[in-house]
Amino acid sequence: MTTVAAYAAPAAKAPLERTTIERRAVREFDVLIDIKFAGICHSDIHQVQEGWGEAIFPMVPGHEIAGIVSEVGPGVTRYKVGDRVGVGCMVDSCRECDNCKAGQEQYCVKGNVQTYNGIGKDGEPTYGGYSQKIVVDENFVVRIPDGLSLDVAAPLLCAGITLYSPLKRWNAGPGKKVAILGMGGLGHMGVKIAHALGAEVTVLSQSLRKKDDGLRLGADHYYATSDPKTFQELQATFDLIVSTVSAPLDFNAYLTLLKAEGVLVNVGAPEEPISLNLFSVIGGGKTLAGSMIGGIPETQEMLDFCAAHGIGSEIELIEASEVNTAYERVQSSDVRYRFVIDTATI
Numbered sequence: 001m002t003t004v005a006a007y008a009a010p011a012a013k014a015p016l017e018r019t020t021i022e023r024r025a026v027r028e029f030d031v032l033i034d035i036k037f038a039g040i041c042h043s044d045i046h047q048v049q050e051g052w053g054e055a056i057f058p059m060v061p062g063h064e065i066a067g068i069v070s071e072v073g074p075g076v077t078r079y080k081v082g083d084r085v086g087v088g089c090m091v092d093s094c095r096e097c098d099n100c101k102a103g104q105e106q107y108c109v110k111g112n113v114q115t116y117n118g119i120g121k122d123g124e125p126t127y128g129g130y131s132q133k134i135v136v137d138e139n140f141v142v143r144i145p146d147g148l149s150l151d152v153a154a155p156l157l158c159a160g161i162t163l164y165s166p167l168k169r170w171n172a173g174p175g176k177k178v179a180i181l182g183m184g185g186l187g188h189m190g191v192k193i194a195h196a197l198g199a200e201v202t203v204l205s206q207s208l209r210k211k212d213d214g215l216r217l218g219a220d221h222y223y224a225t226s227d228p229k230t231f232q233e234l235q236a237t238f239d240l241i242v243s244t245v246s247a248p249l250d251f252n253a254y255l256t257l258l259k260a261e262g263v264l265v266n267v268g269a270p271e272e273p274i275s276l277n278l279f280s281v282i283g284g285g286k287t288l289a290g291s292m293i294g295g296i297p298e299t300q301e302m303l304d305f306c307a308a309h310g311i312g313s314e315i316e317l318i319e320a321s322e323v324n325t326a327y328e329r330v331q332s333s334d335v336r337y338r339f340v341i342d343t344a345t346i
């Protein structure tokens with residue numbers, strides 16, 4: 001066991017504070033990672049606040065982890081000391097179900113082990129990336145290519161894969177008109193990745209406040225959803241809309257923006273059930289879909305793609321002591337576009 005400095009919420013809704021946690025000794029297939037950077041995902045805040053149900057405390061959030069391997073177990077074959085690596089939202093799964101065998105561990109039928117606020121197969125709670133070291137089975141570690149700086153790579157481990165996976169699955173590419181709904185931590189990654197895939201990209205954002213950024217990051221068009229004219233002008237325009245919004249949405253209105261057989265895929269999750277007139281999908285043979293992060297092989301594919309296209313997240317690097325302020329700013333959408341903790345400051 002190793003004692004490691006960390007930032008933790010001692011109880012639900014409590015501010016995060018500096019503490020120490022124990023990391024397990026490296027087992028046969030484990031790697032020990034010196035964490036360099038950890039992104040702040042909106043879901044960290046949801047879980048600290050128990051917005052998604054009862055959680056485990058103390059909680060060390062963080063599932064956008066980038067660092068350097070500092071020790072490997074005797075059975076490890078994929079990584080060696082000094083390798084640049086990342087860890088995302090999962091650190092284990094059953095590895096036996098059809099989804100795990102297909103590399104879709106995020107949909108493990110027995111439930112995967114979350115990087116934090118989870119219980120490992122050893123019965124111990126998991127602690128995330130707001131800490132200086134983490135021990136993870138090599139099968140749930142991915143490689144960060146040399147061309148990608150670790151600080152801007154960290155948010156790819158959740159925000160990046162969350163957008164890459166549905167864009168690939170629903171064939172974003174040349175000749176396709178893709179709309180990214182919401183221009184935040186997730187949405188800005190969607191703009192960059194959809195653009196790099198060759199699609200014609202439109203941002204649909206509440207206002208035009210971030211229009212310059214959207215166009216700079218790769219969008220071809222930018223519309224305000226607060227303007228009713230947007231919905232008239234863009235009727236039957238898109239092959240694919242990816243919604244990153246977690247506030248209540250008028251799905252019937254957004255479905256009118258799809259071409260026939262278009263797809264509206266959700267990666268954001270409004271807390272309340274939605275109201276849907278099924279004629280909105282019957283007419284035009286449309287699909288309303290969902291997507292959650294991505295499997296380990298696809299996460300590696302995404303990192304390789306991002307490195308090849310020079311894509312990192314747009315970040316504001318902070319010291320660990322600023323984390324509570326950063327949480328407040330995330331909740332008021334006051335971040336461009338992801339806070340990343342320099343874990344050397346913990």
Ligand SMILES: [Zn+2]
Nearest residue numbers: 041043158159
């Ligand atoms: Zn996340």
Ligand SMILES: [Zn+2]
Nearest residue numbers: 094097100108
């Ligand atoms: Zn499984």
